[in-house]
Amino acid sequence: MSAILPPNALADVPRTPAGLLSNREKDRLIERAFLGLYRWYTARSQETRNWNPDQSFDWKSLRHDLPKEIMTAVTGFFAVEQYAPDYTSELVNLVRRSHGRSHFQLRWGSEEEKHADAWENVVLFSRQRSPAWIEEYKERLRAQQWHLPFPDAIHNLVYTVFQERATQLNYLNLMRLANGKSDKVQNAVDPVLARVAQIIAVDEAAHYNFFLEGARLYLYYYPQRTLEAIKNVIGQFSMPASYLVPNWDEFAETVYRAGIYGPRDFSRDVMQVAFRNLGIESRKKLEEGIKATREVPTFDGEQKIQTAIWDTFDYGSVEGDVKRLYTRIQDYEQGIGFDAVDPTEFVPNPEMPAVTQPVEAAVQASDD
Numbered sequence: 118m119s120a121i122l123p124p125n126a127l128a129d130v131p132r133t134p135a136g137l138l139s140n141r142e143k144d145r146l147i148e149r150a151f152l153g154l155y156r157w158y159t160a161r162s163q164e165t166r167n168w169n170p171d172q173s174f175d176w177k178s179l180r181h182d183l184p185k186e187i188m189t190a191v192t193g194f195f196a197v198e199q200y201a202p203d204y205t206s207e208l209v210n211l212v213r214r215s216h217g218r219s220h221f222q223l224r225w226g227s228e229e230e231k232h233a234d235a236w237e238n239v240v241l242f243s244r245q246r247s248p249a250w251i252e253e254y255k256e257r258l259r260a261q262q263w264h265l266p267f268p269d270a271i272h273n274l275v276y277t278v279f280q281e282r283a284t285q286l287n288y289l290n291l292m293r294l295a296n297g298k299s300d301k302v303q304n305a306v307d308p309v310l311a312r313v314a315q316i317i318a319v320d321e322a323a324h325y326n327f328f329l330e331g332a333r334l335y336l337y338y339y340p341q342r343t344l345e346a347i348k349n350v351i352g353q354f355s356m357p358a359s360y361l362v363p364n365w366d367e368f369a370e371t372v373y374r375a376g377i378y379g380p381r382d383f384s385r386d387v388m389q390v391a392f393r394n395l396g397i398e399s400r401k402k403l404e405e406g407i408k409a410t411r412e413v414p415t416f417d418g419e420q421k422i423q424t425a426i427w428d429t430f431d432y433g434s435v436e437g438d439v440k441r442l443y444t445r446i447q448d449y450e451q452g453i454g455f456d457a458v459d460p461t462e463f464v465p466n467p468e469m470p471a472v473t474q475p476v477e478a479a480v481q482a483s484d485d
């Protein structure tokens with residue numbers, strides 16, 4: 118590229134300072150890790166979560182007199198999961214150039230599709246909705262199309278981290294009701310419903326973990342951009358398809374009153390859990406950190422990371438988690454024999470201050 122540019126334009130091309138990774142190298146490392154993670158994930162999914170929405174549950178034993186609140190909740194879950202083909206096609210298209218990520222989205226889509234079918238079976242076998250009602254409802258849902266909430270890959274990846282955790286929490290809290298562990302809805306006990314909610318919640322936990330590992334990789338190699346994406350996503354978070362599902366407000370009110378999901382659950386059990394997993398202390402700390410990085414001008418474009426960014430999150434714990442991910446991938450590859458042919462290898466981000474140094478000394482060092 119530089120060979121065809123006039124000499125006076127060369128200064129405008131962002132150059133990578135010696136010893137640092139170029140964006141191209143970072144992207145290659147992230148893609149490679151995604152591929153290893155996707156392979157590990159698929160093997161584990163097939164081994165441990167290979168259930169079937171028709172055959173894995175005793176549908177004939179589902180109660181026919183489930184309370185109205187439970188019916189509203191499961192109908193809402195059924196509606197949200199109904200958009201699995203839209204979620205999958207939009208996300209696959211967004212990451213289509215990445216082997217690991219696009220193939221993962223297909224696998225993920227095949228799991229989300231099972232959730233839609235399992236919730237539909239709950240609605241059908243509850244005998245509280247006729248097959249004709251369900252058919253018409255599906256037609257109404259599918260007449261509309263879901264689109265990506267954000268235009269770029271990092272924001273959508275971060276959004277999915279929070280969304281998967283929020284979905285898992287919804288199902289776990291429904292499971293508690295169906296197991297008689299919560300008295301927010303009377304007469305809600307049903308072992309079949311509890312099992313459906315539990316099995317789907319385990320899938321959602323696996324999804325959360327996959328996207329979390331991916332977001333951590335971005336946070337490790339592109340801290341500034343990723344932290345900004347996290348801030349933007351939590352600033353406008355809503356459940357997927359909430360603007361497409363009929364009577365969403367009634368659903369939201371019902372799950373809130375039933376103790377399944379509400380704003381406090383998002384703050385305490387979604388945002389704070391994800392923050393902890395990403396080495397972020399609090400929303401306040403995140404916002405202050407990003408503000409601090411904006412106050413210092415940078416003349417190097419994206420290549421030089423603002424030193425203030427290192428105070429925004431616990432980069433030591435993030436690096437430790439990223440290294441653990443590589444160990445997991447490498448163990449998997451050893452089992453197959455990939456390690457002898459084409460191993461996935463961890464490459465540290467040299468911009469990251471040394472973990473053994475106190476934070477202040479490290480910031481000082483990178484200023485020099």
Ligand SMILES: [Fe+2]
Nearest residue numbers: 198229232321
């Ligand atoms: Fe799902």
Ligand SMILES: [Fe+2]
Nearest residue numbers: 281320321324
């Ligand atoms: Fe999911």
